[in-house]
Amino acid sequence: MRENLGFALEGAWQVLAVGLLLGAGLPAVFALGIRSLAWGTGGAAEVAADARPHPVGRVLAGLCFLVVVAGIAGGLYVILAAGGIA
Amino acid sequence: MTEATLILVLVIGTALAFDFTNGFHDTGNAMATSIATGALRPKVAVALSATLNLVGAFLSVEVALTVTNAVVKVQDSSGAPRPELTADHGYALLLIILAGLVGGVLWNLLTWLIGLPSSSSHALFGGLIGATIAGLGTAGVNWNGDGSELDGVVGEVILPAVMSPVVAGAVAAVGTWLVFRITAGVAERFTERGFRWGQIGSASLVSLAHGTNDAQKTMGVITLALIAGGHWSDTGAVPFWVKLSCALAIALGTYLGGWRIIRTLGKGLVEISSPQGMAAEASSAAVILASSHLGFALSTTHVATGSILGSGVGKPGAQVRWGIAGRMVAAWLITLPAAGLVGAAMWWLGHLLGGYAGPLVVFAVLVALAAYMYRRSQAQPVHPGNVNDEWDGTPATARREEVAA
Numbered sequence: 001m002r003e004n005l006g007f008a009l010e011g012a013w014q015v016l017a018v019g020l021l022l023g024a025g026l027p028a029v030f031a032l033g034i035r036s037l038a039w040g041t042g043g044a045a046e047v048a049a050d051a052r053p054h055p056v057g058r059v060l061a062g063l064c065f066l067v068v069v070a071g072i073a074g075g076l077y078v079i080l081a082a083g084g085i086a
Numbered sequence: 087m088t089e090a091t092l093i094l095v096l097v098i099g100t101a102l103a104f105d106f107t108n109g110f111h112d113t114g115n116a117m118a119t120s121i122a123t124g125a126l127r128p129k130v131a132v133a134l135s136a137t138l139n140l141v142g143a144f145l146s147v148e149v150a151l152t153v154t155n156a157v158v159k160v161q162d163s164s165g166a167p168r169p170e171l172t173a174d175h176g177y178a179l180l181l182i183i184l185a186g187l188v189g190g191v192l193w194n195l196l197t198w199l200i201g202l203p204s205s206s207s208h209a210l211f212g213g214l215i216g217a218t219i220a221g222l223g224t225a226g227v228n229w230n231g232d233g234s235e236l237d238g239v240v241g242e243v244i245l246p247a248v249m250s251p252v253v254a255g256a257v258a259a260v261g262t263w264l265v266f267r268i269t270a271g272v273a274e275r276f277t278e279r280g281f282r283w284g285q286i287g288s289a290s291l292v293s294l295a296h297g298t299n300d301a302q303k304t305m306g307v308i309t310l311a312l313i314a315g316g317h318w319s320d321t322g323a324v325p326f327w328v329k330l331s332c333a334l335a336i337a338l339g340t341y342l343g344g345w346r347i348i349r350t351l352g353k354g355l356v357e358i359s360s361p362q363g364m365a366a367e368a369s370s371a372a373v374i375l376a377s378s379h380l381g382f383a384l385s386t387t388h389v390a391t392g393s394i395l396g397s398g399v400g401k402p403g404a405q406v407r408w409g410i411a412g413r414m415v416a417a418w419l420i421t422l423p424a425a426g427l428v429g430a431a432m433w434w435l436g437h438l439l440g441g442y443a444g445p446l447v448v449f450a451v452l453v454a455l456a457a458y459m460y461r462r463s464q465a466q467p468v469h470p471g472n473v474n475d476e477w478d479g480t481p482a483t484a485r486r487e488e489v490a491a
Contacts, residue, residue, distance in 0.1 A: 003233040004241035011236065012249045015376045019253060023372025024261035027284065027365045031268040034280040038272040045276045068284075075291050078375045079145060079298055 026071040033064030090175030093445040094315040097180050098308055100187040100452065102335045105304040107194040108206040109139065109339020112300065114348035115203070115370070115390035116292035119363030119397075121473060122352030125282035126289075128343070128470035134286075135293040136341035142297020143333035151321055153306035156242040156383060157211045158218040159226050160310075165321040167314045176314030181436050182217045183311055184445055188452045189213025189429030193421060195459045201346035201354075201468070202414055205385035208421040210303060211243055216426030220433035236382065246377075246384040247418060251392030254373045258393040261365035262400030269361065281360035288367035293340075295374045296386050301336045305329055345468040351391065353477040354410045356398030366390075366397040388418065407477075 038045040040057025087095075117131040126134065151165035160179055161167055171179035190206070190213035197204040218226040231237025236245075269277050308328045312318035318325060352358060358366070370386070370393045377384050391414060398406035432451070436444035 004230060004236055004238065004245060007236040008241065008245035008249060011377075011380060011382050012253055014380055015250075015373055015382070016253045016256065018376035019257035019369060019372045020260060021372075022376070023254075023257040023369040024264060024365070026372075027261040027288075027361075027368045028264040028268060030281075030284050030364070031265040031361070034277055035269050035272055037280065038269075038276050041276075045273055046271060072287060072291065075371060075375050076294075078379050079142070079294055081379075 022071055022074075026068050029064050029071075030068045033061045033068065036060035036064060088175070089442055089445075090177050090180070090315055092442060093177060093180045093184060094175075094311055094317070096445050096449045097184045097187065097311045100184060100191065100449065101304050101308045101311070102331055103452075103456075104187050104191045104194070104206075104210060105301065105332050105335035106339035106342075107191055107198070108210075108300050108304070109136075109336040110342045110344035111194050111198055111203070111206050111339075111347060112296055112386055113340045113343050114351040115386045116289045116296060116367070118348045118351035118390075119358050119366050119394065120282075120285050120289045121348055122358045123278075123282065123285065123360045123363045124474075125285045125360060125363065128345075128348075128473055131289075132341050132343040134290065136337045138290055138293035139297035139301070139340045140333050140337035142294045142299075143301035143336055144329065145294075145298050151306050151309055151324070153303050154214060154310065155228065156237065157228055157239050158214050159228050160218065160222075165306075165310070165313075167310060172314050172316075175316055176311070178221065179314045180311055181445065182221045182433060183214070183307060183314075184448060185217035185220070185432035185436055186210070186214035186429045187307070188432045188448055189216055189425040189427075191452060192428050192455055193425040195456055197417055197421070198344055198346055199459050199463050201350045202417040203347045203351055203387050203391055204414075204417045204421045205247070205387040206300065207303065207383075207385050208243065208247065208418070209425045210307075211239070212422040212425030213429035215239065215422070216429030216431075217433040219426070220430035221437070242383045243422065246382060247388055250373065250377070250384040251388045251395075254369050254389040254392035255396030255399065257373060258366045258369035258396030259400035261369055262362050262397045263402075265361045265365050266401055278360050281364045284364035285360055285367060288364055288371050291371040292367055292374065292386070292390070295371065295378070297333075297336065299374070299378060299386065301332045304335070305332045308332070343470070345470065345473045346463070349468050349473045349475075349477075350410065350414075351394060353474060354407060355391070355394050356404060356406055357477075358394070358397065359401075362397035362401055362404070365400065366393040369393040369396065 036057045042051045042053035117135045120126045121131050190210040193209040228238045305324045309324050370390045373389050398404045432448050436448045
């Protein structure tokens with residue numbers, strides 16, 4: 001019982017750390033991408049409707065989405081590796 | 087047909103039935119948020135989830151033969167059944183497995199009927215533990231493992247069930263808070279469209295992970311039964327037809343869609359918006375994948391429910407229906423003992439009658455109770471047409487005509 005509790009707490013910390021990094025971090029990066037896209041689009045995409053479009057926002061958005069896609073690829077790799085395929 | 091062949095056939099049938107209930111019981115874990123926010127139409131969501139579960143089940147080539155070792159001692163560490171149980175073509179072992187599976191299926195059906203997302207793995211383990219206690223006594227249960235790793239009922243079932251929803255909820259709450267913080271000031275219709283894609287992607291990952299995790303358990307149980315009956319001897323592989331039938335059973339179940347549970351998860355706990363849905367599913371995917379990578383057992387149901395609750399906590403001003411959450415936690419607490427009681431009762435029934443009659447009567451009880459619960463569900467059906475109705479406990483009007491639409 002004592003040993004199990006120790007192992008479980010240790011595991012929970014590791015899962016929490018990875019979870020925060022990927023499970024909360026990637027959505028935040030995705031949100032950053034959406035924000036950049038809105039900034040890049042301008043006009044009605046933002047609440048301040050007179051905002052001008054900023055082309056650099058689209059580039060930033062692309063980078064953010066790239067990071068998210070890389071994270072998803074990492075998740076797929078874990079699934080495939082667990083199945084002994086990758 | 088000999089007694090041993092009969093019970094083996096019934097075990098396989100019941101195991102596939104369990105796999106099927108596992109599918110529709112857990113569709114909501116991945117897809118409830120996408121259905122609730124309208125990111126995917128209900129039918130499209132269950133079709134996508136079913137396909138990914140099917141693919142996932144085939145990806146799980148790792149041998150899951152020792153799945154019962156986590157909770158009961160009916161196999162050795164290689165996966166072979168304990169020799170004292172395999173006399174008479176494994177009749178004793180098969181009766182334990184059959185009774186345990188019946189306990190798991192019946193608990194899954196009852197919680198589905200009342201729309202509560204409880205863990206399918208807990209139902210299976212609970213049934214097996216109950217049947218094992220009845221058949222072999224409490225010494226047949228692996229309560230704590232040997233202390234060298236996370237193992238036993240405590241380590242593989244109880245502790246993960248306590249911790250995983252908390253961890254998933256914390257991650258989802260942080261994620262939701264960050265997302266709303268970052269996108270403050272962006273027009274809502276703009277964010278809704280973007281986050282719907284994020285939601286679909288993260289929910290798909292959860293579906294795939296579910297297929298790899300859960301289908302294996304049934305594959306392991308069926309293969310164990312085949313070995314006990316002397317129809318298979320390779321403890322390093324699962325027969326292809328077992329893999330195929332389990333994959334199909336879980337995918338069909340998923341496609342059926344457990345609409346009652348989807349409704350509770352998507353509408354009952356929190357009024358969910360796309361950014362919350364994405365944060366919740368991303369948290370679930372990360373926690374499930376990190377745990378399975380590190381070798382911890384957990385239930386996707388506990389993780390998904392924790393995540394959805396967390397997404398309600400993390401959104402400023404969101405309302406969380408804690409009463410519903412409390413009912414779920416209560417259901418989780420009694421899943422293990424309740425499925426265990428059914429498993430034990432079924433073993434006694436089967437053992438008392440013995441021979442051909444025992445397993446047949448146990449199976450008949452399963453069919454009768456399943457049919458009864460299905461009929462009860464039809465009095466107040468939940469289906470793709472009313473799954474997203476405003477939450478007031480149960481959908482007010484059962485709009486049957488929309489099923490055809």
